[in-house]
Amino acid sequence: MNATLLKYLPENAVTPCLELIKANDVNLKIVNQRVTRHGDYRLMPDGSHQITVNATSNKYRFLITLIHEIGHLVAFEKFGRRIKPHGMEWKQTFQYLMLPFIRPEIFPSSLLPILAKHFRNPKASSTTDAHLSIALKAYDIPTDKIQVFELPSGSVFKLYNGKLFKKGQRKVKRYECVEISSGRVYLFQPHAEVEVVINK
Known part of the structure; x- marks a missing residue:
């Protein structure tokens, strides 16, 4: 798992992410790019937790998506299944889980102020925050789009x-x-x- 995560995450984020995955008993699946979503979380019929994240060369997008989905898992476990998927409980959980990662050892200095602003009130998706979406795009492989x-x-x-x-x-x-x-x-x-x- 370490080697796989190193391929998709900033180097200094690998160990803390691995700890979160183990602590929450996550079955992580990295899947081919999906247009409509970056990741998702599901409680499986056997009670296990499955998180899928799109394979991407953009390590910062992958990290944000992974913590976003772990945030769903932790919020549902703590507050119950009846909470809104992107309600206040999830926002607070996502903020709490993401805070240790928002530092210069993990993200480029150009992204830090944009991330700090985004996480004052995180959106349901990083793509609905225009400033963050445009900033993250700078770290994507260039396309003709x-x-x-x-x-x-x-x-x-x-x-x-x-x-x-x-x-x-x-x-x-x-x-x-x-x-x-x-x-x-x-x-x-x-x-x-x-x-x-x-x-x-």
């Missing part, structure tokens, strides 16, 4: 599922984009990753 906020208004873009959209105006924090095939309007996070089809 672009984020919605970088596109000129009127650009046509494609999602992972092949659906085409035209970028419209920004409304508060999100962009109104029209689905080409149906004419329906959808709201997109500014940092959503898409593939450019046409620039107009």
